[in-house]
Amino acid sequence: MNGRLLVQNAMMVLPNRIVEGDLRVSNGLIKTVAPFGGLQPEIGELVIDGTGLHLLPGVIDPHVHFRDPGNPEKEDLESGSRAAAAGGITSFLDMPNTSPNATNRLALEEKIAVAAKKAVTHHGFFIGATTNNVSDLQSVQGMDGICGIKIFMGSSTGNLLVHEQKHLENIFANTGGIIATHAEDEIRLQSRIAEFKHRTDIAAHAECRDIECALIATKRATALAKDHSHRLHIVHLTSGKEADWLSSKKGDLITTEVCTQHLTFDQDDVEKLGVRALMNPPIRYTEDKEKLWSRLKDGTIDCIVTDHAPHTLEAKSVGFPKAPAGMPGVETSLPRMLTHAKEGKCSISDIVKWMCAGPAKVYAIKNKGSLIEGFDGDLTLVDLENHRIIQDSDTWTRVGWTPYDGMELTGWPMYTIVDGNVVHKRDSGGSLRGSSVALAGSTGRVLKFN
Ligand code: DOR
Numbered sequence: 001m002n003g004r005l006l007v008q009n010a011m012m013v014l015p016n017r018i019v020e021g022d023l024r025v026s027n028g029l030i031k032t033v034a035p036f037g038g039l040q041p042e043i044g045e046l047v048i049d050g051t052g053l054h055l056l057p058g059v060i061d062p063h064v065h066f067r068d069p070g071n072p073e074k075e076d077l078e079s080g081s082r083a084a085a086a087g088g089i090t091s092f093l094d095m096p097n098t099s100p101n102a103t104n105r106l107a108l109e110e111k112i113a114v115a116a117k118k119a120v121t122h123h124g125f126f127i128g129a130t131t132n133n134v135s136d137l138q139s140v141q142g143m144d145g146i147c148g149i150k151i152f153m154g155s156s157t158g159n160l161l162v163h164e165q166k167h168l169e170n171i172f173a174n175t176g177g178i179i180a181t182h183a184e185d186e187i188r189l190q191s192r193i194a195e196f197k198h199r200t201d202i203a204a205h206a207e208c209r210d211i212e213c214a215l216i217a218t219k220r221a222t223a224l225a226k227d228h229s230h231r232l233h234i235v236h237l238t239s240g241k242e243a244d245w246l247s248s249k250k251g252d253l254i255t256t257e258v259c260t261q262h263l264t265f266d267q268d269d270v271e272k273l274g275v276r277a278l279m280n281p282p283i284r285y286t287e288d289k290e291k292l293w294s295r296l297k298d299g300t301i302d303c304i305v306t307d308h309a310p311h312t313l314e315a316k317s318v319g320f321p322k323a324p325a326g327m328p329g330v331e332t333s334l335p336r337m338l339t340h341a342k343e344g345k346c347s348i349s350d351i352v353k354w355m356c357a358g359p360a361k362v363y364a365i366k367n368k369g370s371l372i373e374g375f376d377g378d379l380t381l382v383d384l385e386n387h388r389i390i391q392d393s394d395t396w397t398r399v400g401w402t403p404y405d406g407m408e409l410t411g412w413p414m415y416t417i418v419d420g421n422v423v424h425k426r427d428s429g430g431s432l433r434g435s436s437v438a439l440a441g442s443t444g445r446v447l448k449f450n
C-alpha cells in the first residue's frame with residue numbers, strides 16, 4: 001500500500017543540514033524535499049503539521065529477536081513490529097535463534113511469508129550458521145529478505161553455536177554476503193562459567209563473561225574476515241578494549257555496532273536493575289561506556305542497534321544466574337538516544353547517522369536511511385521537547401516491560417510512517433503508548449539488499 005502524504009513545516013534532518021520545510025511522499029516514495037517549504041496539499045493527500053517537530057528518516061534496527069516462530073508469549077512478528085513502530089523504527093533485521101532455529105531456506109521462506117501477513121514495518125532476516133549447514137547458507141544467498149549469516153561464536157540464548165576453527169573457516173571460505181558474529185569465545189566462556197558457578201551476585205555476570213572473552217572472539221572473527229576477504233559485521237560491541245583494537249584494524253571489510261543499553265548503562269545500573277539488565281555480552285563498566293561513545297563518534301562503530309531480546313518477567317524472576325539474558329529495546333532506543341542528545345552527548349544529526357544512514361550502509365539496504373528524493377517514504381516525526389516517564393504498562397512488546405521503567409526520557413516519536421502510511425501515532429498530551437494504526441500485513445515489505 002503506497003501512501004500519499006505531505007509533512008509541512010518540520011525541521012527536516014537532511015544528510016548535510018537541518019532545515020525547516022516540507023516533504024511530500026507520493027506512491028510510497030519521497031517525491032519532494034522542499035527546504036523553506038511552500039508545498040501545497042493535493043487532493044486525497046494526508047497532511048501532517050510538523051510545526052515544532054523534527055523529521056527523521058525511519059530508524060533501521062538491524063538487530064532484533066522477535067521470537068517468531070516458537071515463543072509468542074515473548075514476541076512475534078506482529079507484536080515486535082508494532083513495538084518497533086512505536087519506537088520510530090520502520091525496518092528491522094531479525095535474528096535466527098527462534099524455535100526452530102532459522103538455519104535453512106525453508107525456515108527463512110516461512111518467516112518471510114509470516115512477516116508479509118503480520119509485520120507493520122519492513123523486515124529482513126538472518127540465517128543462522130551451524131557446524132554443518134554451509135549448503136543451506138549458500139542456498140539463500142542473494143534472496144530478497146535475507147540480510148546475512150549470523151554466527152554465535154559463544155553460547156547465548158538458544159543452541160546456535162559455531163566456535164571451532166575448522167567450522168568457522170569452512171563458513172568464511174564458502175559463503176558470500178555479510179557474516180554477523182556474536183563475538184564471545186566459547187572455550188574461555190565455558191571455563192569461566194564453571195569457575196563462577198557459586199556466584200549469585202549479578203556483578204558476577206560481567207566478571208564471568210569478561211572483556212577478554214569478547215576480545216578473543218573479536219580478534220578471531222577479524223582474522224577470518226581478512227584471510228577470506230569476507231564482509232564481517234561484529235554485533236554488539238561492549239568493551240573499550242575491543243573498540244580500541246578495532247579502530248586500526250577494521251578497513252572496509254569490517255563493520256560493527258553498539259547497543260543503546262551499552263551506551264547508557266554501567267555496573268551501577270546493573271546493581272539497581274538486577275536481572276532486567278542481564279544480557280550477553282554483559283553491560284560493562286563506566287570506562288567501557290565512555291569509550292564506546294568516543295569510538296562511535298570517531299567512526300570506528302558504524303551504527304546503533306537495540307538487540308531487542310524479550311524474555312518474560314516470569315522467566316526473569318528466577319533471579320541470577322538462572323534468569324535468561326536479554327532485554328526489550330525497540331520502543332525506547334530512539335527516545336533514549338534523543339535524551340542523550342538533549343543531555344549534550346551527541347547531536348540529532350549524529351543520531352540519524354547512527355540509527356538510519358549507518359545501518360542502511362552496513363547492510364546495503366536499498367533506498368533507505370536518508371531524506372533524499374526517490375528514497376522510500378519511511379519517516380519518523382519526533383518531538384524533542386516531549387518529556388515523559390515511561391512505565392512497563394506503556395509498552396507494546398508482548399513481555400510488557402522495559403529496562404527504563406520509571407525513567408524520564410525526553411524526545412518521542414509522534415508519527416512513524418512506512419511507505420507514506422502512518423503506522424504509529426502519539427499525541428503530546430495523550431497516552432505514552434500511543435496508537436498502533438496499521439493493519440497487520442498491510443504495510444511492511446521484505447527488504448532488498450544490494
Ligand atoms: O542477551 C542476549 N539475548 N544475547 C544474545 O546473544 C541473545 C539474546 C536472546 O535471544 O535472548
Ligand code: ZN
Pocket residue numbers: 063064065095307309
Ligand atoms: Zn542479539
